Amino acid sequence: MTPDAEPLHSKAFPVSWDQFHRDARALAWRLSGQGEWHAIVCITRGGLVPAAIVARELGIRVIETVGVASYHEYKDQGQLEVVKPVNGALIDMDGGQGAGILIIDDLVDTGATARVVRDMLPKAHFATVYAKPKGRPLVDTFVTEVSQDTWIYFPWDMGFAFQPPINKRSEG
Numbered sequence: 265m266t267p268d269a270e271p272l273h274s275k276a277f278p279v280s281w282d283q284f285h286r287d288a289r290a291l292a293w294r295l296s297g298q299g300e301w302h303a304i305v306c307i308t309r310g311g312l313v314p315a316a317i318v319a320r321e322l323g324i325r326v327i328e329t330v331g332v333a334s335y336h337e338y339k340d341q342g343q344l345e346v347v348k349p350v351n352g353a354l355i356d357m358d359g360g361q362g363a364g365i366l367i368i369d370d371l372v373d374t375g376a377t378a379r380v381v382r383d384m385l386p387k388a389h390f391a392t393v394y395a396k397p398k399g400r401p402l403v404d405t406f407v408t409e410v411s412q413d414t415w416i417y418f419p420w421d422m423g424f425a426f427q428p429p430i431n432k433r434s435e436g
């Protein structure tokens with residue numbers, strides 16, 4: 265990065281467990297009435313927690329995973345790797361191509377992960393809790409949009425930490 269270059273993610277959006285539960289439940293509300301799905305395919309690992317909440321709300325008991333990893337270094341996207349493919353029998357149900365399947369992930373950012381999974385299941389419905397503008401066109405249903413330069417901090421990535429009083433904090 266050149267010295268005066270803008271950092272890619274200059275804003276932070278920390279999400280508590282309470283907030284995440286509310287937002288994932290809001291996703292389930294938006295999905296209810298939009299279709300009948302016989303299975304969820306969640307994109308691990310980030311999709312695991314919202315998939316559990318949506319599955320509980322919509323009464324879906326068949327949960328499959330597809331493993332995709334690309335942010336190997338904190339905040340930096342590297343080579344996208346499919347670490348676990350989708351079960352072929354599930355793709356072929358209901359006429360094939362993922363018809364009747366609900367894909368769940370925590371967020372779309374650049375859309376690279378969504379594009380790869382959509383190619384595997386072109387007829388599935390793709391849902392995320394959060395969406396950034398670049399990835400938004402790839403998502404059928406989401407709850408909250410955040411700007412492209414925001415990094416979302418999920419509750420499972422954070423912990424309680426001491427906060428120094430405001431008047432003791434040094435500048436910069």
Ligand SMILES: O=P(O)(O)OC[C@H]1O[C@H](OP(=O)(O)OP(=O)(O)O)[C@H](O)[C@@H]1O
Pocket residue numbers: 307308309310311332333334335336341369370371372373374375376377378399
């Ligand atoms: O739209 P993109 O730019 O592709 O980014 C979105 C993906 O990045 C994160 O996954 P990550 O690769 O960090 O793996 P993880 O779910 O195991 O944390 C997140 O859970 C999404 O799956």
Ligand SMILES: Nc1nc2[nH]cnc2c(=O)[nH]1
Pocket residue numbers: 335371373414415416417418421
């Ligand atoms: N935790 C987290 N992972 C991501 N992967 C891609 N974008 C993000 C983000 O904003 N937050």
Ligand SMILES: [Mg+2]
Pocket residue numbers: 307308309310311332369377
């Ligand atoms: Mg992920």
